[in-house]
Amino acid sequence: MKIIDFKNSINKEGLDEISKVINDGGLVIFPTETVYGIGADATNREAVDSIFVAKGRANDNHLIVHIADFDNLSELVYEPNEIEKKLMDAFMPGPFTIVLNKKNLIPSNVSAGLDTVGIRIPDNEIAHAIIKACGKPIAAPSANKSSRPSGTKIEDIIDEFKDSVDIIVNGGETKIGIESTVVRVIDGIPTILRPGQITPEDIEREVGICKLDEHIFQKANGVVLSPGMKYKHYAPLAKSIMIYSNNNDSLVDAINELVIANTVIIGNEKNKDKYPNAKFVSYGSTIEEISHNIFSTLRYVDELMPSLIIIEGVKRKGLGIAVMNRLIRSCDYNYKEI
Ligand code: TXA
Ligand code: MG
Numbered sequence: 001m002k003i004i005d006f007k008n009s010i011n012k013e014g015l016d017e018i019s020k021v022i023n024d025g026g027l028v029i030f031p032t033e034t035v036y037g038i039g040a041d042a043t044n045r046e047a048v049d050s051i052f053v054a055k056g057r058a059n060d061n062h063l064i065v066h067i068a069d070f071d072n073l074s075e076l077v078y079e080p081n082e083i084e085k086k087l088m089d090a091f092m093p094g095p096f097t098i099v100l101n102k103k104n105l106i107p108s109n110v111s112a113g114l115d116t117v118g119i120r121i122p123d124n125e126i127a128h129a130i131i132k133a134c135g136k137p138i139a140a141p142s143a144n145k146s147s148r149p150s151g152t153k154i155e156d157i158i159d160e161f162k163d164s165v166d167i168i169v170n171g172g173e174t175k176i177g178i179e180s181t182v183v184r185v186i187d188g189i190p191t192i193l194r195p196g197q198i199t200p201e202d203i204e205r206e207v208g209i210c211k212l213d214e215h216i217f218q219k220a221n222g223v224v225l226s227p228g229m230k231y232k233h234y235a236p237l238a239k240s241i242m243i244y245s246n247n248n249d250s251l252v253d254a255i256n257e258l259v260i261a262n263t264v265i266i267g268n269e270k271n272k273d274k275y276p277n278a279k280f281v282s283y284g285s286t287i288e289e290i291s292h293n294i295f296s297t298l299r300y301v302d303e304l305m306p307s308l309i310i311i312e313g314v315k316r317k318g319l320g321i322a323v324m325n326r327l328i329r330s331c332d333y334n335y336k337e338i
Contacts, residue, residue: 057141179194181197240308244336264280
């Protein structure tokens with residue numbers, strides 16, 4: 001495995017190396033504005049298979065295909081409808097993935113045998129340059145072993161992937177920190193399958209209507225629209241509980257009652273002095289900071305080897321919907337609202 005450093009500037013030599021690896025069927029970890037992805041040539045079935053092996057991912061969970069612009073979209077998918085086009089114009093490039101009907105150029109293992117594929121144009125200079133240089137659509141799930149928090153900086157990723165990918169591209173910490181909003185238009189209604197920085201309000205503003213898939217906050221079993229929602233995910237290794245209250249004093253009291261020996265509490269900076277019997281780790285103050293920090297915080301807390309992790313929930317509004325979706329799943333639905 002080789003590390004290519006594009007943190008301060010992108011160079012042609014590095015791009016050529018990356019392009020060669022991708023075009024030879026290899027794997028490259030690269031930054032996007034959301035999280036790091038493990039990329040392979042989306043048109044190469046064997047290369048795509050090796051992503052599933054590297055991640056330890058169930059093969060009924062489809063991958064997102066990343067493109068640099070709309071130029072060759074018609075080779076990959078059938079013509080989007082008017083609502084899909086409006087959403088694509090409004091939110092792409094950006095932290096937004098649209099599920100469309102795929103053509104045969106995309107092998108069936110990308111889409112877990114379904115006839116749809118998630119398409120995304122990352123809004124990140126390094127990702128853009130890499131996809132352009134490769135001249136291929138790039139299939140890329142988040143860079144984390146299955147069930148672990150997504151990778152948002154290479155220090156968190158190297159150990160998990162040093163033996164299973166060819167190149168890791170360093171682009172520093174990712175800006176947003178949680179993955180893209182995944183949307184599928186169903187019977188004319190944009191339906192959010194996975195919440196992200198593009199919120200239901202943003203989508204309503206563009207097309208007047210938006211629905212949240214029922215599995216965003218509920219445990220899913222059996223058939224789901226987005227299989228990623230079905231698996232244990234974003235989870236630290238220690239047992240974890242999340243508590244939410246819109247009254248901060250009640251929240252602090254409830255958490256203090258649950259503290260046992262060697263507990264770590266993950267919460268808002270403003271509460272840092274309110275838990276006398278536990279170690280406190282701040283995830284930031286604003287919802288943007290929390291989104292940016294949440295996965296690296298979960299990884300960091302794991303390293304402390306606590307016997308219990310208690311997480312302060314956030315208000316389910318705007319970006320808070322996406323943060324709560326990740327937190328609820330990181331504590332495996334061990335969640336209480338008071
Ligand atoms: O921000 C992101 O989206 C990152 C970066 C690397 O682009 N990628 C990412 O990929 O998070 P992944 O594979 O970890 O998550 C993709 C999610 C999964 O929950 C998957 O089930 C869903 O999107 N998905 C992908 N294609 C789909 C499809 N055709 N229909 C429904 N859901 C789909
Ligand atoms: Mg993922």
